[in-house]
Amino acid sequence: MGTTLKIALIKGDGIGIDVSDATVEVVDAALARAGAQPLEYDEIRAGAGCFAESGQDIEPDGEARAGAADAIFLGAIGLPSVRHADGTEISPHLRLRDRFGLYAGVRPVKAYPNAPQRLADPRAAGIDMVILRESTEGLFYSAAAHGRSDIRGDEEVRDTLRITRATTEKLHRFAFRLAEKRKERGKPGRVTCVDKANVFASMAFFRKIFDEIAPEFPHIPTGYQYVDAQALHLVRAPWEADVLVMENMFGDILSDLAGGLVGGMGMAACAEIGDETGLFQPAHGSAPDIIGQDKANPLAAVLSGALMLDYLAEKSNDASYARAATLIEGAVDAGFAANRLRPMEFGGDMGTRAMTDALLECVA
Amino acid sequence: MGTTLKIALIKGDGIGIDVSDATVEVVDAALARAGAQPLEYDEIRAGAGCFAESGQDIEPDGEARAGAADAIFLGAIGLPSVRHADGTEISPHLRLRDRFGLYAGVRPVKAYPNAPQRLADPRAAGIDMVILRESTEGLFYSAAAHGRSDIRGDEEVRDTLRITRATTEKLHRFAFRLAEKRKERGKPGRVTCVDKANVFASMAFFRKIFDEIAPEFPHIPTGYQYVDAQALHLVRAPWEADVLVMENMFGDILSDLAGGLVGGMGMAACAEIGDETGLFQPAHGSAPDIIGQDKANPLAAVLSGALMLDYLAEKSNDASYARAATLIEGAVDAGFAANRLRPMEFGGDMGTRAMTDALLECVA
Ligand SMILES: CC(C)[C@H](C(=O)O)[C@@H](O)C(=O)O
Ligand SMILES: CC(C)[C@H](C(=O)O)[C@@H](O)C(=O)O
Numbered sequence: 001m002g003t004t005l006k007i008a009l010i011k012g013d014g015i016g017i018d019v020s021d022a023t024v025e026v027v028d029a030a031l032a033r034a035g036a037q038p039l040e041y042d043e044i045r046a047g048a049g050c051f052a053e054s055g056q057d058i059e060p061d062g063e064a065r066a067g068a069a070d071a072i073f074l075g076a077i078g079l080p081s082v083r084h085a086d087g088t089e090i091s092p093h094l095r096l097r098d099r100f101g102l103y104a105g106v107r108p109v110k111a112y113p114n115a116p117q118r119l120a121d122p123r124a125a126g127i128d129m130v131i132l133r134e135s136t137e138g139l140f141y142s143a144a145a146h147g148r149s150d151i152r153g154d155e156e157v158r159d160t161l162r163i164t165r166a167t168t169e170k171l172h173r174f175a176f177r178l179a180e181k182r183k184e185r186g187k188p189g190r191v192t193c194v195d196k197a198n199v200f201a202s203m204a205f206f207r208k209i210f211d212e213i214a215p216e217f218p219h220i221p222t223g224y225q226y227v228d229a230q231a232l233h234l235v236r237a238p239w240e241a242d243v244l245v246m247e248n249m250f251g252d253i254l255s256d257l258a259g260g261l262v263g264g265m266g267m268a269a270c271a272e273i274g275d276e277t278g279l280f281q282p283a284h285g286s287a288p289d290i291i292g293q294d295k296a297n298p299l300a301a302v303l304s305g306a307l308m309l310d311y312l313a314e315k316s317n318d319a320s321y322a323r324a325a326t327l328i329e330g331a332v333d334a335g336f337a338a339n340r341l342r343p344m345e346f347g348g349d350m351g352t353r354a355m356t357d358a359l360l361e362c363v364a
Numbered sequence: 365m366g367t368t369l370k371i372a373l374i375k376g377d378g379i380g381i382d383v384s385d386a387t388v389e390v391v392d393a394a395l396a397r398a399g400a401q402p403l404e405y406d407e408i409r410a411g412a413g414c415f416a417e418s419g420q421d422i423e424p425d426g427e428a429r430a431g432a433a434d435a436i437f438l439g440a441i442g443l444p445s446v447r448h449a450d451g452t453e454i455s456p457h458l459r460l461r462d463r464f465g466l467y468a469g470v471r472p473v474k475a476y477p478n479a480p481q482r483l484a485d486p487r488a489a490g491i492d493m494v495i496l497r498e499s500t501e502g503l504f505y506s507a508a509a510h511g512r513s514d515i516r517g518d519e520e521v522r523d524t525l526r527i528t529r530a531t532t533e534k535l536h537r538f539a540f541r542l543a544e545k546r547k548e549r550g551k552p553g554r555v556t557c558v559d560k561a562n563v564f565a566s567m568a569f570f571r572k573i574f575d576e577i578a579p580e581f582p583h584i585p586t587g588y589q590y591v592d593a594q595a596l597h598l599v600r601a602p603w604e605a606d607v608l609v610m611e612n613m614f615g616d617i618l619s620d621l622a623g624g625l626v627g628g629m630g631m632a633a634c635a636e637i638g639d640e641t642g643l644f645q646p647a648h649g650s651a652p653d654i655i656g657q658d659k660a661n662p663l664a665a666v667l668s669g670a671l672m673l674d675y676l677a678e679k680s681n682d683a684s685y686a687r688a689a690t691l692i693e694g695a696v697d698a699g700f701a702a703n704r705l706r707p708m709e710f711g712g713d714m715g716t717r718a719m720t721d722a723l724l725e726c727v728a
Contacts, residue, residue, distance in 0.1 A: 078562070087561055087568035094563070118599050120484040139503075139525065142564060149565035157566040159525045161503065165518065196613075197451050198442070199458070200506060201513035202521040204451035228616045232624035235482050235599060249560075252592045253617055260596035 005312055005321075006040045008069035010062075012047040014286030015296035016075025022298035022356040023073065023305040030309070030327040030363050036320035039312075042069055047286075048079035048090040057092040067100060067277065070315060071308050074281035075301065079288055086151075091143070093281075097135050098144035102272035102279050103167050104174045105133035105248075106307065107255040109238075112336040115263040116346050119235070127262055128187060129241040130178060133251020134171050135272050137162045140248040163202040163247070168209045174273070175245040176217040183220070187242065192223040194230045194246035194254070206247060227254070234258055255283065266345040269303035271311060278315075280308040294351035297343040302328060302359060331362030369676055369685075370404045372433035374426075376411040378650030379660035380439025386662035386720040387437065387669040393727050394673070394691040400684035403676075406433055411650075412443035412454040421456040431464060434679060435672050436643040439665065440650035450515075455507070457645075461499050462508035466636035466643050467531050468538045469497035469612075470671065471619040473602075476700040479627040480710050483599070491626055492551060493605040494542060497615020498535050499636050501526045504612040527566040527611070532573045538637070539609040540581040547584070551606065556587040558594045558610040558618070570611060591618070598622055619647065630709040633667035635675060642679075644672035658715035661707040666692060666723060695726030 011020040024041065031038055042065055046058035066072050074096075078089050096102070111117065111127040118124075142148045142159035150158040175191045183189025191214075197207040207224065214222050225233060227250045234241065234254065238261055246254065259268040265284035272279040282300030290296060306328040313322035335341035340358050342348025350358065375384040388405065395402055406429055410422035430436050438460075442453050460466070475481065475491040482488075506512045506523035514522040539555045547553025557574040559567040571588065578586050589597060591614045598605065598618065602625055610618065623632040629648035636643040646664030654660060670692040677686035699705035704722050706712025714722065 086565045087572065088565060089562040091563070118484060119482055121482070140563070142566075151565055151569075154529065156526065156528045157569040158527075159564050159566045161523045161525060162520065163522075164520045196616075198453040199455070199504070200523050201450045201452060201515055202506075202523045205515075205521040208451065228620040231595070231617045231621040232628060235621060235624040236628065249613075250617075252560075253595045253614075256592040257595040257599060257621060260599040264596060264600065 004037055004040050005070040005316060006042055006068070007308070008066040008072040009041045009043045010046045010066070010072065011043070011075040012077040012286060013049050013079050014076060014288035014291045016047070016077060016286050018291065018296045018352050019282060019298045019301035020073065020075035022352055023301040025356055026302050026328060026359045026363060027305045027309065027324070029360050030324040031321070033327055033363055034320050034323035036318070036324050046092045047077040048082035051090045052079070052082045057090045063096070063099060066096060069277070071277060071311060072096065072279040073305065073308060074279055076282065076284060076286035078286045088143070094140065094144050096279060097272055100277050100279070101136060101274040103134055103136045103171055104273040105135035105251060106178070106271040106273065107131040107133060107251070107259070107283060108269055109255070109258040109262060111262045112267070112333065114336050114339050115267065118261050119238070123239045124261065126239040129238065129258065130182070130243050131251055131255040131258060132171070132175050132178065132243060132245040133255055134167065134246070134248050136248070137164060137167055138248030161202055161247070161249070163206050165209060168206055169213060172210050172213040172245060173216070175243050176213065176220050179220045179243045180217070182242065190221045190223065190242040192225055192230075192241065192244050194225050194227050194244050194250060196227050198226060203247070210245070230254065231257060234261070259283070263346060266297035266300055266343055267303070268300045269307055271304065271307040273311065278308070278311045280304040280311070294353050295344055296352050297345040298352050298355050299332065299341070299343065303332060327363050331359050335359065335362045368401055368404050369434040369680060370406055370432070371672070372430040372436040373405045373407045374410045374430070374436065375407070375439040376441040376650060377413050377443050378440055378652035378655045380411070380441060380650050382655065382660045382716050383646060383662045383665035384437065384439035386716055387665040389720055390666045390692060390723045390727060391669045391673065391688070393724050394688040395685070397691055397727055398684050398687035400682070400688050410456045411441040412446035415454045416443070416446045421454045427460070427463060430460060431641065433641070435641060435675060436460065437669065437672060438643055438645035440646065440648060442650045443652055452507070458504065458508050460643060461636055464641050464643070465500055465638040467498055467500045467535055468637040469499035469615060470542070470635040470637065471495040471497060471615070471623070471647060472633055473619070473622040473626060475626045476631070476697065478700050478703050479631065482625050483602070487603045488625065490603040493602065493622065494546070494607050495615055495619040495622055496535070496539050496542065496607060496609040497619055498531065498610070498612050499615075500612070501528060501531055502612030502614075525566055525611070525613070527570050529573060532570055533577060536574050536577040536609060537580070539607050540577065540584050543584045543607045544581070546606065554585045554587065554606040556589055556594070556605065556608050558589050558591050558608050558614060560591050562590060567611070574609070594618065595621060598625070623647065627710060630661035630664055630707055631667070632664045633671055635668065635671040637675065642672070642675045644668040644675070658717050659708055660716045661709040662716050662719050663696065663705070663707065667696060691727050692723075695723050699723065699726045
């Protein structure tokens with residue numbers, strides 16, 4: 001057996017705590033079942049609650065400890081009542097993306113049987129795509145380091161959308177590798193560059209780099225869409241989308257849109273991968289109004305946990321973590337198919353505890 | 365009878381020409397039926413074709429003549445083969461928005477019977493909202509005057525998102541007045557500020573100004589949404605949306621998304637209003653592959669023509685133009701209800717000519 005891998009565990013605020021606890025339970029059970037080495041958790045306090053108490057949005061050595069771990073798991077961050085003077089939120093998460101260069105925001109969107117379907121067309125049951133959201137620059141360049149906006153008195157505020165060659169090359173390569181992996185699993189394995197290259201020089205640059213990288217992967221088909229047309233396409237024929245790669249802000253919007261087609265944020269898993277480490281988190285917020293009420297749907301967090309296990313398998317070259325990930329993903333598939341997962345969020349009768357227990361049973 | 369009002373008519377490229385011709389026919393018929401003074405048209409050559417021929421994207425005195433008219437009607441602009449060196453499109457339209465301060469981009473989205481519905485929930489038949497897209501600044505600040513991007517060799521490109529108090533105050537007031545008018549017509553009359561105030565100082569500023577303007581309209585209910593959450597909400601419960609006001613790029617994306625729910629770009633009418641003049645155009649592109657083939661759906665253009673007549677009624681204080689607008693809107697309503705409008709775009713049997721004839725019959 002190899003060395004013990006360490007997870008920096010940031011539960012954060014609100015239901016971030018509930019869903020983190022559920023995820024640790026399910027991940028640990030899957031590891032045991034897969035015969036994998038248990039993980040070690042280093043819990044780090046961070047978020048709006050932490051800021052309100054201490055004036056710091058993360059405990060003093062928190063960032064260093066997060067960086068020293070093999071991966072970071074984050075529940076959810078933010079409390080509506082705790083903000084910067086300009087109204088923006090406390091966001092150690094954005095700073096972690098920046099500090100650790102977590103450029104590749106992976107947001108899978110997949111239809112499950114018995115989970116909500118918004119579209120009338122039965123082909124929507126075949127929705128299975130990944131939105132790859134660049135996560136360190138683009139429009140969020142202004143936000144990563146709070147205070148980078150250009151504020152001109154009370155008359156004007158400017159933010160900057162920044163596209164660099166270095167990050168964009170890595171991002172597009174990541175997209176193509178992801179498409180390769182999906183192809184191996186019997187999915188189309190196609191990459192669409194989503195941009196606004198018709199209007200913005202930054203976006204034309206983004207597409208130009210896409211065209212430079214594509215020939216490195218000659219067996220992967222490519223396509224282009226303007227972001228507005230892609231938004232429309234996602235409500236018309238989302239089953240045609242496979243890997244969509246795009247700028248940070250566009251990815252934020254389109255991943256919520258796509259997630260909304262198949263059940264909403266309660267299913268929205270997310271991995272943010274950099275060269276050295278990865279951060280895994282449900283894409284939903286902290287919903288502080290329902291903390292501790294056993295109402296939160298833990299699925300987005302648990303599926304993010306599975307993405308983390310997949311990442312650890314590659315990082316440590318130990319397939320037992322990948323087996324654990326497959327167990328979790330299979331549990332969600334089977335649980336929905338058998339109608340054993342009925343989250344309150346989707347009008348079902350199961351709170352966080354019941355959902356966690358059902359997942360534990362499916363995993364075992 | 366008053367003086368003759370003048371329309372600057374920019375048919376543009378591709379099917380822009382087909383749908384402009386259809387619109388002029390329908391508008392003229394509605395004016396005659398409403399007993400309104402006929403309009404005078406000043407046709408101005410502009411677009412990618414014009415650029416390819418002359419090196420200018422609009423004929424020499426074109427902008428001045430557009431400004432001298434009472435309103436501008438634009439078909440569609442752009443040819444994929446004609447572009448700036450950086451890959452962006454020829455865009456006199458963006459420059460017109462900038463030059464004439466056409467800050468209020470009005471994009472109505474309404475479900476019609478027998479037009480495509482994407483959502484399974486029957487309440488989608490009640491979709492009836494307006495997306496108010498600021499149209500001169502925001503992220504498009506970089507694009508309005510081509511060349512405003514910050515290009516750093518082949519390594520980095522930056523674009524700027526600019527929010528000014530002056531424009532934002534006007535925009536929000538426009539949103540509230542629009543809600544008042546909708547209320548008079550029996551619609552909810554509610555304004556939602558859509559932004560990303562949790563992350564960007566520019567967007568927190570946008571929301572702050574919203575909060576300053578709202579008390580001027582105490583009888584109009586307000587709400588907030590982050591743009592990502594709004595995208596999700598639009599696929600979950602779009603029938604709840606009334607007036608949504610937002611930054612330029614956000615409005616571009618969300619108006620296509622919302623339009624996609626009820627039939628796509630073939631229904632996407634658009635008005636862009638400034639202090640002095642207004643520009644009216646279908647929000648779809650020039651689809652040069654089908655120009656002159658009698659395939660284009662003229663409805664988005666014709667509905668934009670109705671928005672233009674409404675604008676002229678207010679501007680000239682002459683209700684006969686408003687009657688003509690109502691005739692056109694009624695013709696589209698009645699035509700769909702009776703299944704007499706069956707555009708090819710929606711799988712129907714009617715090309716541009718047949719659609720135009722059907723509209724003329726309904727108007728008469
Ligand atoms: C909370 C916010 C900073 C965050 C983002 O916009 O990145 C969230 O919307 C997300 O998608 O992870
Ligand atoms: C063609 C393009 C410049 C334009 C825009 O983005 O404004 C179009 O998408 C629109 O929505 O009118």
